[in-house]
Amino acid sequence: MSDDVAGILKDAEAKMTKSVEVTKEDFSAIRTGRANAAMFQGIEVEYYGAPTPLNQLASLQFPEARTVIVTPYDKTAMPAVESALRESDLGVNPTNNGDNLRVVLPALTEERRKEYVKLAKNKAEDGKVAVRGTRGNAKKAIEKLVKDKEIGEDEGTRAEKELEVLTKKYIELVDVALSAKETELATV
Template sequence: MIDDTLLEAEEKMDKAVSVAKDDFANIRTGRITPAVFGKVLVDYYGAPTPVQQLASFHIPEPRMVIITPYDKSSLGAVEKAVRDSDLGVNPSNDGTIIRCVFPELSEQRRRDLVKVARTKAEEARVSIRNIRRHAKDAIDRIVRDGEAGEDEGRRGEKDLDEATHRYVSQVDELLRIKESDLLSV
């Protein structure tokens, strides 16, 4: 019973780390990746569709992305979605492809993005701690109901604390990597 609770908590903590990793991928650094377009939705035949499902991305230079829509009729919609997004780029359309040149990040903008990354990391840590709290409550309930002994409960809490520390450390490591990416010129 306690093992099931621990397993469920670890799965949820793993998901929290995955969400943090995705959030960090959406924060742009000096070099552009297609992941920065992850939250851009295109109105494609009336349905909001992620741009990654409608186009391929080519990165010829660190700050330039060439977007090639699979369906040429969606070129205007993709361009409009990229322009209206919060990426801060003005895409240019030559009839078959869309070029997006990202401006160089200023020092102030880099520091702002580091703050955003720290906020995302803290959200992930809080999520992991909440998962820990819920799992600890469940373990306490199991012990209180007599379904497991106190020794098992203490062992379960110790394992839960170790898992919590391990996942928080993963988030901290992801943050450290992202900060170094952001602050390197």
């Protein structure tokens, strides 16, 4: 196999790996029965007129499965942090005790679990689309090598078959991650 084809396949595999990692990160932000730091990643707090990620303004502690203690580094930011948490899509109402905020995540209803499974499926499909997009770009690059007579048609066909094997592997990895997330969401 020529260096060009090997490079194209290696690059495609790296991009497919990244697509699967991004999909898994997206899954971690979907709430399950347990509290985790990834759930709070998308929350931004208006701090001195600039939207600032919550994890840069406060520490998060998880003393119990559904309880989070949010301690702002700057006590003057407490009202802004409290407001951002209340307005987030987590559906929480933080309790302010002066030093920190106690956030108790409500138990997930069956309806909410189904919504989260649907969201996970959408994120999985986005991941698969990204993998397929990488496959399309790599296939075009291989076809260009064949067209420009840099490699033979047989080598081009072999490379495309190898690309299909890679694509199938990474789509299965997305499906495995989705299955794990669905199981996690179904667990009460």
